[in-house]
Amino acid sequence: MAFSSTCVYGSAALTAKLGSHQQSRLRSSKTPGLRRSFARQHAHRTLNIVSPPYEERQAEGKTDAAPHKKSELVEGLFGNKSEGLNLSFGFPKGSLQKSTEDLFHRAGYTIKFSSDRNYFPSIDDKDLNLVLFRSQEIPRYVEDGILDVGICGHDWVVETGADVVEVCELKYSKATSNPARWVVAVPESSPIQSIQDFSGSIIASELVSTTRKYFEDNGVENVKVEFSWGATEVKARLPRVAGIVDITETGSSLVANKLRIVDTILASTTRMVANRDAWEDPEKRLKIENIAMLLQGAIHGRSKKGLKMNIKKEHVATICDWLPAEQSPTISPLVDTEYCALEVVVEESMARDLVVMCKRLGAHGIFSYPVDILVD
Secondary structure (H helix, E strand, O other), X not given: OOOOEEEEOOHHHHHHOOOHHHHHHHHOXXXXXXHHHHHHHHOOOEEEEOOOOHHHHHHOOOOOOOOOOOOHHHHHHHOOOOOOOOEEEEEEEOOOHHHHHHHHHHOOOOEEOOOOOOOOOEEOOOOEEEEEEEOOOHHXXXXXXXXXXXXXXXXXXXXXXXXXXXXXXXXXOOOOOOOEXXXXXXXXXXXXXXXXXXOOOEEEEOOHHHHHHHHHHOOOOXXXXXXXXXXXXXXXXXXXXXXXXXXXXXXXXXXXOOEEEEEEEEEEOEEEEEOHHHHHOHHHHHHHHHHHHHHHHHHHHOOEEEEEEEEEHHHHHHHHHHOOOOOOOEEEEOOOOXXXXXXXXXXXXXXXXXXXXXXXXOXXXXXXXXXXXXXX
16 A cells, blocks of 8 residues: 655665665765765755555555666655656756756756755756756766766866766856866966976865876976865965966956966866766667757857848849858748748858848848757
8 A cells, every 4th residue: 555754865764765776876886975965955855755665565466567677766856757767967056057047948948946945946848857966066976877967067077087978068158158267376476487386385276186186297296285165266365375276267257366377277168978877778868869969059059140031033142152151041932033032040240241231132021030959
């Protein structure tokens, strides 16, 4: 008989609800404090278990099927959906969150947060279960199979050494589409001019492992890298701290704090990463590839504008000469055989000039439209 009980997402309670395979996976996880992390992040949530364990159902003669293959951890986090793949998707919390929401919206998805503290946003796709994690955590959770797929910075894949499939590069970030850079920086007044000058000094950084490896690979000895929990720019002026390694997109924060870049240790863009077991599952892989296609198409389309107009056929060749070689317009016949309908997708910066030029040629009915997705 089905029962209902409430389970708090504490470490012991969470582990108790896992099958032996999932318990083993958590125990062998390379992620330090995995269960403690779940307890901290999800202690405010409760879970209603609506069906008894397999052994009880079997004893009552309710089933002769094999035990559920789907991870009870995933069921606990996302609920038991009767349809769909239940693809667990790590959604980046923090600096990438808003830009990632916007990207999904351009790709045709609707994501809703019930509150600012909601870690489980809803999405209008029955195959996807979203959960918010910091970008720093996502590579490890994907590697361990807690998440099937997620979005994070390439820098955190490098920093954690996570064994994941990098499905695709997504060229977007908090402020620009340019790669974010992890740079070694010092105060403008510092005597340090090259990385060799850091020998025997202290560096503050959130990217500890990568920073250590950078100095080791460059033969700089006795560099102590201290973990920075934030406000890293300020620490460059602390006594005995020779410099910092921090991330920047535009460099404005470094300039504001009167810091000078000595070198770049890593350039990073956003990536979609997948668990290797999920990637080997044909259904999950197809779904992951489809999401990647839509997101890349949304990135490609954001700087584009579509133009449509009616124009005399004799002027089509002139317009084609104005367009880049790879952008051939679509031409459709009209009832008035002297005219045709012309449609083309161009860079947004070019669209305004093209409107003026076509109007000068006698085009009419000209209108432009945004391009949400552009897949080549």
